Amino acid sequence: MNLEEIIFDLCSVQGVSGCETAALEKARNYLVPLAEDVFTDRSGNLFAVSGNSQAEKTILLDAHLDRIGFIITGFDDNGFVKIDRVGGVDVRTLQDSVLISENGLKGTVCCLPPHLSDGSEDKATPIEKTWVDFGLSADEVKSYLKIGDTLTFSTRPRRLLGDKITAPALDDRCGVAAVIRAAELIHTEAYKVVIMLSIQEETFGTGAKTGSFGINADEAIAVDVSFASQPDVSGGYGKIELGKGPMICVSSVMDRAMSQKLIAVAKENDIPYQLEPISGATGTNGDNIAVSKSGVKTAVVSVPQRYMHTPVEVISLADVENTARLIADYINCGGAFNA
Numbered sequence: 001m002n003l004e005e006i007i008f009d010l011c012s013v014q015g016v017s018g019c020e021t022a023a024l025e026k027a028r029n030y031l032v033p034l035a036e037d038v039f040t041d042r043s044g045n046l047f048a049v050s051g052n053s054q055a056e057k058t059i060l061l062d063a064h065l066d067r068i069g070f071i072i073t074g075f076d077d078n079g080f081v082k083i084d085r086v087g088g089v090d091v092r093t094l095q096d097s098v099l100i101s102e103n104g105l106k107g108t109v110c111c112l113p114p115h116l117s118d119g120s121e122d123k124a125t126p127i128e129k130t131w132v133d134f135g136l137s138a139d140e141v142k143s144y145l146k147i148g149d150t151l152t153f154s155t156r157p158r159r160l161l162g163d164k165i166t167a168p169a170l171d172d173r174c175g176v177a178a179v180i181r182a183a184e185l186i187h188t189e190a191y192k193v194v195i196m197l198s199i200q201e202e203t204f205g206t207g208a209k210t211g212s213f214g215i216n217a218d219e220a221i222a223v224d225v226s227f228a229s230q231p232d233v234s235g236g237y238g239k240i241e242l243g244k245g246p247m248i249c250v251s252s253v254m255d256r257a258m259s260q261k262l263i264a265v266a267k268e269n270d271i272p273y274q275l276e277p278i279s280g281a282t283g284t285n286g287d288n289i290a291v292s293k294s295g296v297k298t299a300v301v302s303v304p305q306r307y308m309h310t311p312v313e314v315i316s317l318a319d320v321e322n323t324a325r326l327i328a329d330y331i332n333c334g335g336a337f338n339a
Contacts, residue, residue: 001184003177003320004165006030008157010173014102016069016086016150017203020044022102023065027176027197034183035195044199045211050183051193051331058192059331060217060296061182062208062285063175063224064201067168068309070099070151079138080131081107083151087202092124093153093310099132100154105144107134107151153311163317164242170313172201174303175223178323185328190338193331201285208285212292219258219335220298221327222286225315226276228304236277240304243316245272246323249300251282253290258299261336262326269329271322276302297337301326 015023024046031038035048046065068087075081083099085091095111110131132151134141157167167173179195186193194215198207201224212220226247227237240247248266250259266273281287282300290298303323306314330336 001181003181003317004159006177006180007165007170007174007320008167010176011157011167011169014069014150014152015065015067015169016152017066017200018086019102019150020065020199023173024197027065027180030180031183031195034180041211041214043207043210045207046197047211048183048195049192050195051186051191052189053192055190055192057190057219058194058215058217059335060194060196060212060215060220060289061179061327062196062198062212062220062222062289063179064172064199064207064285065176065197066199066202067152067171067173068202072145072147072149072151074147075138075142077138079136079141080110080133081141081145083127083130083132085127086150088309090309091127091130094130095125097311098154099151101145101149101151103144105134106154107132155311160314164314165317166312166314168311168313170305170315171225171308172223174315174320175225178223178303178320178327181321181324182327185324186331188332190334191331198285205285205288208288209292212289212296216293217296219337220286220289220296221330222284222289222298222300223323223327224284224300224302225305225308226302227308228306230306240274242304242306242314243318244304245274246319246326247274247276247302247304249276249278249282249286249302251278251280251300253281254286254299255297257336258297262299262301262330265330265333266326269325271326271329273326274304
């Protein structure tokens with residue numbers, strides 16, 4: 001299994017929150033050979049079942065399929081398209097960007113030339129004043145696009161030096177790739193393993209809320225991305241490095257025994273890891289899964305990432321592989337509650 005090819009493939013499609021079909025179909029192709037059953041639920045989450053389907057314990061592995069983006073909210077008489085953000089888009093990255101629609105139409109975000117600026121426009125243009133130019137008249141643009149259509153950054157995945165890659169939607173398509181890779185490495189009779197590639201994490205966490213309720217798992221591991229060191233980042237995240245292993249979350253709302261067992265598994269199997277201490281909610285699907293139904297023992301493992309929620313997110317491929325290894329080894333050894 002070539003992780004780079006999988007990640008590039010997953011990051012090459014749209015899949016803005018609420019419109020995840022293209023990403024779902026890509027992921028389905030990778031899961032079918034690895035699972036005994038692959039299906040979707042009414043919300044649109046994608047599931048795959050492996051391991052021992054008759055086991056007494058069920059573990060849920062989650063990563064979210066959706067990505068941030070934009071929704072078309074209107075048109076003006078000159079053919080310019082009004083947008084709003086879907087999820088936590090950083091508006092600082094918008095000016096002069098090229099966006100692409102679900103049907104492949106490209107447009108550029110409008111911006112004021114510096115020659116015509118008095119300096120007051122130097123700050124990032126707020127989303128409510130952002131328009132996109134597709135180079136078409138009002139009638140022409142409406143023949144291709146409609147209110148409610150989604151757009152994403154028109155940025156391609158690229159290889160950097162070493163094992164680093166840059167791409168849009170690495171949050172959380174690299175987590176999806178890690179879960180797919182983990183499925184390839186899992187060989188256990190102790191668990192029924194249910195993979196959930198969930199929808200709408202970037203907006204409301206709908207997929208994790210409804211999907212985990214239906215599975216009724218004993219344990220869960222949510223796989224996402226978190227912050228790596230970059231210029232101007234200080235504090236705890238200033239010490240997180242790309243290529244130094246997955247981040248194991250230690251949080252007051254996550255299961256402490258699972259977090260400690262993940263640390264022990266990493267040490268036993270020589271898997272590099274880094275700690276992410278969080279005093280409360282993690283901001284991931286783990287928060288919703290942990291309180292699903294009557295409660296699910298939950299842990300969060302994250303791939304370190306630079307420049308989150310931009311078109312040029314950066315990760316290390318080694319961290320994705322080691323995230324997969326950590327999850328698979330945790331499951332293969334029986335987890336935190338194998339006594």
